[in-house]
Structure formats: C-alpha cells, structure tokens
Amino acid sequence: MDAEAKLALVADQMHLEPAEEVAPAPTSLRSPHAVAACGHSPAELRAAVEAGVVETLTNGNGNPGRSLEAKKNSLGIYNAAMPGGKRMPFLKTMLTSACERDCYYCPFRAGRDYRRATFKPDEMATVFHQMFKGGLAQGLFLSSGIAGGGMRTQDKLIAVAEILRRKFNYSGYLHLKIMPGAERDQVWRAMQFADRISINLEAPNAERLSSLAPRKVFFEELLRPLQWAEEIRQTQPAHRTYNGRWPSTVTQFVVGGAGESDLEILSTTAYLTRQLRLARSYFSAFSPVPDTPLENHAPENPWREHRLYQASFLFRDYGFDLEDMPFDAKGTLPLDVDPKLAWARANLAETPIEINRADRRDLLRVPGVGPKGADSIIAARRRGRLRDLRDLQKIGVLAARAAPFILIDGRQPVRQLALW
Ligand code: SF4
Numbered sequence: 001m002d003a004e005a006k007l008a009l010v011a012d013q014m015h016l017e018p019a020e021e022v023a024p025a026p027t028s029l030r031s032p033h034a035v036a037a038c039g040h041s042p043a044e045l046r047a048a049v050e051a052g053v054v055e056t057l058t059n060g061n062g063n064p065g066r067s068l069e070a071k072k073n074s075l076g077i078y079n080a081a082m083p084g085g086k087r088m089p090f091l092k093t094m095l096t097s098a099c100e101r102d103c104y105y106c107p108f109r110a111g112r113d114y115r116r117a118t119f120k121p122d123e124m125a126t127v128f129h130q131m132f133k134g135g136l137a138q139g140l141f142l143s144s145g146i147a148g149g150g151m152r153t154q155d156k157l158i159a160v161a162e163i164l165r166r167k168f169n170y171s172g173y174l175h176l177k178i179m180p181g182a183e184r185d186q187v188w189r190a191m192q193f194a195d196r197i198s199i200n201l202e203a204p205n206a207e208r209l210s211s212l213a214p215r216k217v218f219f220e221e222l223l224r225p226l227q228w229a230e231e232i233r234q235t236q237p238a239h240r241t242y243n244g245r246w247p248s249t250v251t252q253f254v255v256g257g258a259g260e261s262d263l264e265i266l267s268t269t270a271y272l273t274r275q276l277r278l279a280r281s282y283f284s285a286f287s288p289v290p291d292t293p294l295e296n297h298a299p300e301n302p303w304r305e306h307r308l309y310q311a312s313f314l315f316r317d318y319g320f321d322l323e324d325m326p327f328d329a330k331g332t333l334p335l336d337v338d339p340k341l342a343w344a345r346a347n348l349a350e351t352p353i354e355i356n357r358a359d360r361r362d363l364l365r366v367p368g369v370g371p372k373g374a375d376s377i378i379a380a381r382r383r384g385r386l387r388d389l390r391d392l393q394k395i396g397v398l399a400a401r402a403a404p405f406i407l408i409d410g411r412q413p414v415r416q417l418a419l420w
Contacts (some may be wrong), residue, residue: 150181256300
C-alpha cells in the first residue's frame with residue numbers, strides 16, 4: 001500500500017480526534033468536514049502535483065479547486081486554528097491505526113473489523129516533509145494506536161519527530177501524542193521536538209475511565225505523564241528543545257460516554273488548568289461507533305460539549321473558579337444559557353459593576369467583556385471616562401450583552417439600551 005492510500009485509510013476515522021482545528025462550537029452546527037475546508041491557490045495546486053499528492057490539475061468537470069480540496073480532506077489535511085489564532089493547513093494522522101487496546105468508544109480498537117495502515121517512522125517523516133515542501137500542509141498532528149506496548153510506540157513517534165527536526169530541519173508546528181505507558185524520559189524527549197504534546201485522559205477519574213477504557217490506568221498511564229510534563233517545564237532549562245521553548249500540553253475528554261457529570265469533568269479540568277498549566281482541555285461529545293461495545297449508547301448532546309468549553313475558558317482566561325459554576329444538584333451545567341451569563345444573572349443583577357472603577361478581575365465577570373475588552377476598558381479609562389454604551393461598543397465590548405450588569409458613572413445603561 002502506498003503512503004497516500006495509508007493516509008486516506010487513517011483519515012477516514014481521524015475526525016473523531018479533536019486537535020488544533022476544533023472551534024468551541026457545537027458539533028451539530030458543523031458538518032463532519034467543516035474543519036477540513038481548506039482554501040488553496042493555483043500555486044498550491046501546482047505544488048500538489050509536483051509533490052505527487054494530486055495527479056492532475058483538474059477533475060472531470062474542469063474544477064481544480066474541488067479536486068484538491070477533496071484530496072486534502074481524504075488525506076487528513078485540515079484548516080487548523082493554531083494557538084494564537086493563526087490558521088493553516090495541518091496534517092492530522094496516525095503512525096499506525098492498528099491497536100492492541102480495546103477502548104470501548106474507539107474506531108481503532110483491537111478486534112474491530114477495519115482495514116489498518118502502518119507507517120515506518122522514516123516513511124511518515126518523508127511523506128509529511130514532501131507535503132510541507134509542496135505547501136499542502138504546514139503543521140503535523142501525529143498520534144498512533146498502540147502496537148508492541150506504549151513505550152515502543154512512543155519511541156517510534158519520537159523517531160518521526162527527530163527525523164523531521166534533525167534530518168529535514170523542519171521548523172514548523174508539531175503536535176505529538178504521548179502514549180499510555182510512556183516513561184518520563186520519553187515525555188522529556190518528545191518535549192525536545194514538539195510544539196505541543198497531548199495525553200488524552202478521556203474520563204475525569206479512574207472510576208469513569210473503567211467504563212470507557214478498562215485497560216487504561218488513569219493515574220499511572222494518563223495523569224502522571226501530564227504531571228511529568230509540568231515538572232519538566234518547571235525544573236529544567238528549555239535550551240535543549242529545538243526552539244528554546246517548552247511545548248504546551250493539552251488533553252481530551254470523551255463527554256457523555258461514562259455517565260460522568262459536568263462537575264466531575266470540570267473539577268479535573270480546573271486542576272489541569274491551575275496546577276498543571278494545560279493550555280487547553282478538549283471535549284468530544286460521545287458519538288457511537290459501529291462495531292464497538294458502546295455502539296448502542298446514545299450520542300451526547302453537542303451543546304453539552306459547547307458549555308464545557310465555555311466553562312473551561314472561564315477557568316483559564318477569566319479567573320472563574322469551580323465554585324462559580326452554575327451547577328444544579330446533580331452537578332450539571334444548564335444547556336440553555338452560557339455559564340458566565342448564568343453566573344451574572346445570579347450575582348450581578350442586583351449589584352452591577354461600575355465600569356469606570358472596576359478592576360480587571362471584576363470586568364471579566366461581566367457578560368460581553370472578554371480579556372481584550374477588559375484591557376480596552378482599562379486603557380480607555382486612562383484617556384477619559386466612559387460615558388455610555390456607545391463608548392463601550394467602540395472599543396470592542398458587546399455593549400448590549402453587558403448592559404444589564406453594569407453601571408456607567410453610577411447609572412444603569414439598560415434604559416439607554418431600549419433607546420438604541
Ligand atoms: S489506545 Fe487509543 S487507539 Fe487504542 S483503542 Fe484505545 S483510544 Fe483507540
């Protein structure tokens with residue numbers, strides 16, 4: 001099987017694995033291939049042909065654009081939103097789609113009747129480097145099924161990274177997966193070459209994980225490597241990494257596959273964000289895969305995934321704590337309102353925040369005010385007092401959303417809002 005056929009086989013199931021491309025919007029609002037809507041130019045088309053990834057410049061309809069886009073989709077190239085907001089085409093693939101584990105939700109689980117593909121490390125590095133040189137992909141997210149144990153598989157992933165960095169002098173973006181069972185030294189080596197590493201917890205605690213992936217060991221195999229990554233960042237100099245910076249760390253949860261509550265997921269997320277400085281937790285609403293033990297389990301409401309993203313951003317960027325979350329008695333977030341608005345309705349309706357005096361922490365509690373908006377308000381106040389909702393609107397605040405929860409020079413702007 002040639003490299004292109006292998007990439008296509010793996011790509012068929014890779015949309016189930018969130019990476020940098022995922023926007024925090026309910027998956028029901030995205031088509032399965034919405035993340036793969038790559039823009040491309042005639043120069044890219046020529047590069048694709050030269051790289052041998054696309055055979056001709058046109059399809060049968062004389063429509064070269066659709067031909068290349070479909071080709072990119074089929075190989076696992078997605079238009080990714082990178083940390084910092086930059087967008088770029090990104091190959092998301094696996095070193096092997098064979099796996100000796102049997103996680104209940106996973107399309108790659110052992111024993112499932114599915115055609116597998118395996119790359120050797122130098123083959124994977126070479127094919128990606130060709131795509132990179134041809135302008136088809138500017139970044140790589142590399143995961144793998146487990147074959148021959150987590151340590152052996154991790155060594156192969158690290159080998160791909162080492163070939164790319166040392167042999168091909170690749171200096172682009174690399175997101176490398178850490179395998180369950182990898183050792184501390186392997187995490188350290190992966191961190192030498194990667195811009196981001198990830199270890200998927202899948203569930204918020206050991207008990208819930210046993211319902212999803214009974215052969216994974218929550219603390220020793222999954223949480224411990226996340227702790228090692230932070231210990232390494234804290235205690236060792238970064239000058240031995242390829243670019244002098246330690247990579248960021250992320251994780252993923254399967255949401256709604258194990259009967260877990262939002263409180264359980266967000267308790268673990270808060271710990272990861274505060275104690276281990278994870279850049280981000282990804283949430284993937286459970287969706288049953290045919291021919292797996294959970295194939296008859298109901299799919300999770302994608303709005304739950306969306307609310308969990310919003311709550312996690314409140315921890316990471318807005319200074320909210322777990323106690324601020326509007327859980328009900330069962331530890332569930334409301335689906336019909338975002339958690340920040342729910343908090344504001346309960347806490348700010350009677351005691352609105354004075355926009356001309358509030359500190360940054362309080363400004364961030366106001367719906368419609370994000371980190372940039374809070375900084376803009378503080379900067380604008382140095383130039384003069386803010387007088388009405390138009391002043392807020394001009395500096396990028398969602399004034400109508402903020403209006404019920406603020407005072408401007410001691411006056412509630414809600415009445416003014418009605419005049420708008
Ligand atoms: S170890 Fe990973 S690839 Fe293997 S079955 Fe579990 S989730 Fe799937």
